Amino acid sequence: MATTPYRILGADLNSNYFQLRIAYLKRIHELKSDRERPTKHRRITPEHFRLICRAYETLSDHEKRRRFDEDEEWTYDIDISNYTLQQLAAEPDLANELKNRLHKAKLRQINERHPVTGHTPLYCAARACNIDAVYYLIEQGANPDIRQRTGSTALHAAAFFGHAEMVRCLLESGADYRIENKSGNLPERESHNDEVRETFKELKETPFVKAANDQLDWFKNVDNGVSHIDTQYHAQRQTLLQCACKKGHFELAIWFIEERGANLDIVDINLNSALHLAAYGGHTKIVRHLLFRGANPTLVNKWGMTSEQEGFAHGTDITNLFRDIRDQDMFRMARDGTTWWFQYYFDGKSPNATDERGTSLLYIACRFGQIAVAEWLLDNGANINAQTKDARSTPLHGAAYYNHLSTVELLLSRGADTSIKNKFNTTPYEEATNAEIKRLLERYRQDLAVEKVIPVHLYGDGKSSGDKPIATVQLEYKATIKDLIEALPDSMSKEYRWFSVARSPLNLVSNDIGLLSAVYRSRHVNTKFIDLPLCLIAYTSPRYKNSGYTARDELSSFDTRDFEKSFSAQCEIGSFKVEAVSNKKQTFNVGNIQFDFESNCTHSDVPLSIRYIISPDADEFRLPGCICLFEIRCKEQQHQLKELPTATIRGESNAKLYTWLPNSGYWFSHSNLHRRLSRLHGKHAFIREVEVVPKLFSLLPDMFIQVVPGKLFQTREHPIHCEYLKICEPDLSRFPHTAYHGTSIKLIRSILMDGLVMPSTIVSSGLRVCPPPNHIARGLKAFGKEDFANAIFVSPSIHYCSDPVYAVTFPYKDQQMIAVLDCRIRKDSFDAFPSTVKHYKPHSDDDVNSLEWRLQSPSAIQIVGIIFIPVITSRTAAVRLRANKLGVNPNDLE
Structure with missing residues (x-):
């Protein structure tokens, strides 16, 4: 080598270490300026800058410099395959090589300090202003606050080397500006120029940087304009709560939750929730609080990991917290109204479980007025009339006696029996001490008398x-x-x-x-x-008459006499007798139908006959998906049943019970009565719903068109690789534009029932539709539009509507997927806007000025299909790869 490291670096033989850093600083800034030129006009080749890096490595290391000064020996040519992560990070032209290496690197390697200098890969990337590398390292879990041998962090290096954009990058990634190095300097004090100083001044007054640096007093005492607590900030798209949880700022995190009502389950760009970030960081106090506040532990990040799995690297410190939550006493959870525990941790336990005194979970919830827990238990099959072992009281007795009006209303709406007497020979009406509850119970009894179903x-x-x-x-x-x-x-x-x-x-x-x-x-x-x-x-007045909604025609009726004629000609007949016994559940099987009668359902024997047809002709009876059509008849003129039975079809877990509205084409079902007959007489049918995604999403058989008979999904490559469920044929003459709407799998059935609706609308399931909590809030002005969020939003970009702000991942087999509605839009019905999602990275086929279509007429949208897009093609493989990165045994995560 003809030249020397001194000449390459632009330093002289007597330069001290500070002067060497200044010389290296100048070379880096020369490279930055050169990279702003078009490629063909650049003057500094990657090979030349590589020599600069080797020269600085030699002269900044005391032993290597002494050897060169004595023998003129130094290493200037290293094969890239032998580079350390630090060396890769120091050369911006090797960003892709660095990413490839990091993909398989363990977390300890990503944060590993050089044995001599103490530099981490992040420190070296920050010093060289390698923005892409820093973002990727942060995403992979690099800690920006690790100190090198002089006590300086990556933020010190960015400030000293004069990289204002890197200072911004690090602060927006949560770097701590309060750390002093061994010289007693904060990063800001080492600022190389005014641009760096101005960057510190600006960002230190922003909410996210304040959160990253644990400035609780600032949030408490300053009118800082943080009106939308769930705003997502910067490239990582983390909320203030996520930032506090990641950094381990316990008191600040609690304040965001308790005082500001921060949403616990928003996910960042990597699909990490606050619970993921706290568990990953090993912050046990925060994890415990998040769990007890109901944070969702089932969410999966982009590496296929739950929050519990992200905490495995910390041994049992984190995993024991999740285990302790799972092992909580479910009866205490019911008494305290801890609804989230049932949602996430009930698993395969019976909703009819009783404690050592023979008291059911539902009774405990109702006795203490815990309506949300009671509703969850009922939704999951709890026996609404289960009596306590000693007092023989039902949940309705408990709610009425202890004056829980809303709980009484819930139980009555679900068909609770008002006539059951406990061991004191009193009904719930007689137990009630509140006049309003008494009036409610009396009105309900009157309704039952005239079959108000x-x-x-x-x-x-x-x-x-x-x-x-x-x-x-x-x-x-x-x-x-x-x-x-x-x-x-x-x-x-x-x-x-x-x-x-x-x-x-x-x-x-x-x-x-x-x-x-x-x-x-x-x-x-x-x-x-x-x-x-x-x-x-x-x-209180006519509304929405001119909003474009069009009433469809009356459904053609099915005459009762015609129905009866067809039914009688084909039905089989069975019979049984419900006996007047107490404390004994009675079960009867007729064909493949099972009828279950609760104890104390009658005071006298009740003989019943059953007429039924298994697999009736769908066309003849106009019943697509019908498994069984049946009718119960009481042989006595006036039956003595106090409570109607439940009916199930053996071997059919996805069948729903419907009742015919005579002289019409309509069938109705009490979706919350769990197959309990709403009335004894009349025609009933079991309809097999189409289970699109097991346990998450089912559709009625007349709600969509299957692409191929017997095949639910069609595999498509356009607009991207996906599985497609066809709902209807597109009406291209009325709806010529194609657009998409990302959503949650749990909401799709409701959306198909009601269409896409304006914010604040109560839909037919009883839920009120609200904008995403981490997006533009209602009432805010944007793009010149007052209350911008008061609209329906779709996008012509499949990539944009697949963003985590809109689309929520869900498990399907071994995959993690998102659901996107395939829509057609009426001409001239929308206004187009650029992205409203900060830091969204447009794809090559995106029109950046028309990513967000804003509509104010629900009738301008036709939903034609559902696109299921794999986010993780194999969660098993993704988890094993992530486990390797965290340095834990993949088998421990299963």
Whole structure:
């Protein structure tokens, strides 16, 4: 080698270490300037800068410099395959090589300090202003606050070497600006120029950097304008809570949760929740608090890991917390109303479990007024009339005696028996000490006497009206709109005379129109199957009449005599007798139908006959997906059943029980009664729903078109590789534009039922639709639009709507997938805007000025299919790779 490291670096023989750093600084800035030129005009080749790096390595190492000064020997040519991570990070032209190496590197290697200098790969990347490398290292888990031998961090290096953009990058990644090096200097004090100093000044006053540096007093005492606690910041897209949890700032994290109501389950760009980040960092106190506040432990990040698995690197410190939560006493959880515990940790336990005194979980929840737990237990099959071992009291007894009005309302809406007497020979009505509860129970008994089997929940329009019904009523199955109005409390019946399904107005040509028929005609989806309770929005004046909703035609009726003729000609007949016994559940099997009668359901023997058809002709009876059609008849003129039975089809886990509305084409089901018959007489059917994603997403058989008979999904490569479920044929003449809408798999059935709706709409499931908590909030002005978020948003970019802000991952077999709605949009129905997701990286086929389409008319959208996109093609493989990176045994994570 003709030249020397001194000449290459631009230093002289007597340069001290500080002067060598300045010389290296100048070479790095020369490279930065050179890289701003077009490639063909660049003057500094990667090979030349490689010599600069080798020269600095030689002269900044005391032993290597002494050897060169004595023998003129130095290493200037190293094969890239033999580079350390530090050497790769120091050369921006080797960013791709660094990423390839990091992909398989363990976390300890990523944060490993050089044995002489103490430099980490992140420190070297920051010093060389290798922005891409720093972002990737941070994403891979590099810690920006590790000190090298002089006590300086990567932020010190970025400041000293004059890289304002790197200072910004590190601060926005959570670097700590409070760390002093061995010279007693903070990073800001080592600033090389005014641009760096201004960058510190600016960012140190921003909420995210304040959170990263544990400035709790600032958040408490300063009017800092942090009005949207769930805003996601910078390239990692982390909220303030995620930042505090990642850094281990316990008191700050608790303040964000308890005082500001931070959302616990928002995920960042790597799909890490706050719980993931706290577990990964080994911050046990924060993990414990997040778990006890209900943070979702089932969320999976982009490496296929749950938060518990991310904590495995810390031995049992983290994993014991999750185990302790799983092992909590479920009866105490029911008493305390810890709903999240049941959602995440109940697993395969029985919802009818009883404690050592013979008291059921449901009774405990109802006795203490824990309505959310009670609702969860009922949704998961808890026996609503289970009696305690000693007092023989039902959950309704407990709720009534202890004055829990809303819990009593819940139990009655789910079909609780009001006639059961406990060992004190008292009914729930007689146990009640509250006058309002007594009136409620009395009205319910009167409703049962005239077979009022159609529950209706009425909601107010708009978020200010709350998320609970403003009124609930029970109606006969032949009820009309007029009957609904008359059933309302006197204070409401004179005001609320107009109604909608998810803001699609009921057709009120006449108040004598059947309620179920009106709901069918106004509903978005074209299916004859109607779930109860009916969740309607009530209005004091006509609303949404001109919003583009179109009522469909009445469904053609099926005459009762014709139905009976066909049914009688084909049915088989069975019979059994329900005996007047107490404390004994009775089960009867007729064909493949099983009827279960609870104990104390009758005071006298009740003989019943069953007429049934297994696998009836779908066309003849207009019942797609029907497994069984049946009718129960009581041989006595007046049956003595106090409680109706449940009916199930053996071997059919995905069958739902429906009841025919005579002289119509409609069938209704009490979705929350778990196959309990709503009435004894009449025709009932078991309908097999199509299980699209097991346990997460099912559809009625008349709600979509299968692409190939017997095959649910079609594999497609356009617009990207995906599995496709066809819902309907696109109407290209009315809806010429293609767009997409990312969502959660749990919401798709509701969306298909009601269409995409405006924010704050109560949909037919009773849920109020709200914008994503981590996106633009309601009421804020953006792009010149007041209350910008008050609209429906779709995107012409499949990549954009697949962003974690919109699309939520879910497990499918060994994959993690996202669901995206394939839509067609009416011409001239939308305004186009650029990305509203900060730091979204456009793809090559994205139109950056038209990524967000804003619509204010739900009728301008046609949903034609559902796209299922794999995010992780094999979670098993992804977890094993991540385990290797964390340095833990992959088998421990299974």
